[in-house]
Amino acid sequence: MEIIYSAAARLGGVGIANVVNHAVNAIYRAGYLKKVIVYGNSQGAVPTSLIKNVWFQPTKVFSSLSSRYYYSMKRMWLDYNASRYIKGHGCHIFHGWTHECLRSAREAKKQGAITIVERGYCHPLYSKRVLDEEYERWGLKRHPEGRIILKKYDHWHREETAALEEFEEADYVFVPAQFAKDTFLEYGFPEQKIVIIPRAADMDYYRPSEKKKDIFRAVFVGMLNIRKGIPYLLEAWRQLNLMDAELMLVGSVHDEIKSFLQRYKGVKNIRITGFVKNPVELYNSASVFVFPTLDEGSAKVTYEAMACGLPVITTPNAGSLVTDGIDGYLVNIRDVEAMKEKILFLYNNPDAGKEMGRQARLNIEPYTWQRYEQNLIAKYEEIWERQ
Incomplete structure (x- = not known):
């Protein structure tokens, strides 16, 4: 052949x-x-x-x-x-x-x-x-x-x-x-x-490390644009208004999303890092990975986050390997209420989040x-x- x-x-x-x-x-x-x-x-x-x-x-x-x-x-x-x-x-x-x-x-x-x-x-x-x-x-x-x-x-x-x-x-x-x-x-x-x-994913490179117990941190990694569902994540986070919590957006900012980011400028616990070549440390600083995309094939960031032992909240459209309720949650595209509910559950139940993260690593390891x-x-x- x-x-x-x-x-x-x-x-x-x-x-x-x-x-x-x-x-x-x-x-x-x-x-x-x-x-x-x-x-x-x-x-x-x-x-x-x-x-x-x-x-x-x-x-x-x-x-x-x-x-x-x-x-x-x-x-x-x-x-x-x-x-x-x-x-x-x-x-x-x-x-x-x-x-x-x-x-x-x-x-x-x-x-x-x-x-x-x-x-x-x-x-x-x-x-x-x-x-x-x-x-x-x-x-x-x-x-x-x-x-x-x-x-x-x-x-x-x-x-x-x-x-x-x-x-x-x-x-x-x-x-x-x-x-x-x-x-x-x-x-x-x-x-x-x-x-x-x-x-x-490279399971030796993307792996869990000891997480600092400072604050509850939700992280997104990817291009900040309309396709990735960023407007819905911003609105969910604004409505949650969590204490001792941070939303970290990691990725290049597309022009089309700048006006949305401006609208949420007053929400003080949103941090935008820009593009980060090797985000493994950022995954390992997080409590949950949130990826509310509208259109993907099979988003590699979901593999990476799971390999780092994070529970993942994403949509079916991500083409991820997340099993709903076991190592993360699947929410429908554009569903702000469902996203809020899952983030809030993990915020209030850190031990459940850790167990989901442990399952995420186990379930992704064969890939x-x-x-x-x-x-x-x-x-x-x-x-x-x-x-």
């Missing part, structure tokens, strides 16, 4: 690039890697002979463009290069990522290969519906009108066109959680084509990167044997 894996990421990088790195290393160790096609390499386990580095606009011609165009151009350029490589070399399985593999998947199918598209989020039409509702609710524009001349590169246009075409072309779509799968089913996608491969890699290879082998 020969696999070509393509991703608009730096092999050995962070974020999605870390997922890519674990996948590619697993494929290489299994002896299945024919070529990985990426934007750069900062790891040493996979030999350079198996890595095709793609160069994108070395003279920085497009750098001044809005990210909605720039990153689409970058993904499309990777797709073009991957399709050319596949045309000349072929493979048994091609694995690409959403928004960046339409041409390459089509070329792989021409050559008789099995095609996989990875989608780290919900179905694009589900995301569009939920977020359109949310922005309208707050009287905001989700994104400004695009430039007609650049329409084919517009990320939001491609979400409703190229992404859907990729799913139709694919033999399989890989998603990270049941909730993401459910959104595909909601839009009529064939269940037999959807494969769940749960993500992971190591080794397990992710084993699941991925097992799925490739299962798919290949079916042919």
Whole structure:
């Protein structure tokens, strides 16, 4: 079995690039890697002979463009290069990522290969519906009108066109959680084509440490924006008005949320830290992790918080591994009252919170990167044997 894996990421990088790195290393160790096609390499386990580095606009011609165009151009350029490589070399399985593999998947199918598209989020039409509702609710524009001349590169246009075409072309779509799968089913996608491969966390790095018994602290980690449900968390916290308590918001502040933060400026026990590269100490300073997101795939911060022994309050939409009432709570999106109730319970019952945190660590421990890699290879082998 020969696999070509393509991703608009730096092999050995962070974020999605870390997922890519674990996948590619697993494929290489299994002896299945024919070529990985990426934007750069900062790891040493996979030999350079198996890595095709793609160069994108070395003279920085497009750098001044809005990210909605720039990153689409970058993904499309990777797709073009991957399709050319596949045309000349072929493979048994091609694995690409959403928004960046339409041409390459089509070329792989021409050559008789099995095609996989990875989608780290919900179905694009589900995301569009939920977020359109949310922005309208707050009287905001989700994104400004695009430039007609650049329409084919517009990320939001491609979400409703190229992404859907990729799913139709694919033999399989890989998603990270049941909730993401459910959104595909909601839009009529064939269940037999959807494969769940749960993500992971570094259990040695993200681990519980002794918590200072100073105050009750709720922590959120992630981009501070509309999609993450920040307005609802702010309102829940304001209404609770807890003594000896703090809400810590950890992450970059998006322009769209600044007016909301201004409204809650008078709430003195809200702290905004900005982006923190390694938030493990902040997790371990907290009593509870709160993540009221509206739209995710499988939020890695929920894995990290559970690994640090925190009870987690989140929504089903987070695609988390939280078991309601055991290691945290699941509340519906936009439900301020339910969020308040769960935070207040943990505030009033610290021993229950500690027990939930202990369960969180136990329940998340199996979800190591080794397990992710084993699941991925097992799925490739299962798919290949079916042919």
